[in-house]
Amino acid sequence: LEFRRVLFRSPSDFERFLGSPVLVKTYKPKDGRKEFAGVLAGYDNGAVLLDMGGAEPLRFEKPELALVRLRVEF
Numbered sequence: 001l002e003f004r005r006v007l008f009r010s011p012s013d014f015e016r017f018l019g020s021p022v023l024v025k026t027y028k029p030k031d032g033r034k035e036f037a038g039v040l041a042g043y044d045n046g047a048v049l050l051d052m053g054g055a056e057p058l059r060f061e062k063p064e065l066a067l068v069r070l071r072v073e074f
Contacts, residue, residue, distance in 0.1 A: 008068040014043035017070060024050055024060055025067040036060075037071055 008014055008022075017040055024036040036058065042049035046062035 006070040021071040023071040026064045027066045
């Protein structure tokens with residue numbers, strides 16, 4: 001299994017990898033950037049919750065998401 005190729009497509013993919021490190025890419029900049037690394041904190045009706053170590057997880061709505069994939073930590 002090559003982790004960089006694990007793209008999240010279905011709700012079961014998100015549920016399976018809850019708590020895993022992921023990379024989120026957006027179509028348009030959010031807070032001045034288009035790439036976000038963190039831990040998959042939740043999946044809510046198409047929206048992705050990303051824990052980046054702050055007080056609240058960042059929420060990305062489905063139309064914002066270009067790509068969500070597993071992130072390998074060395």
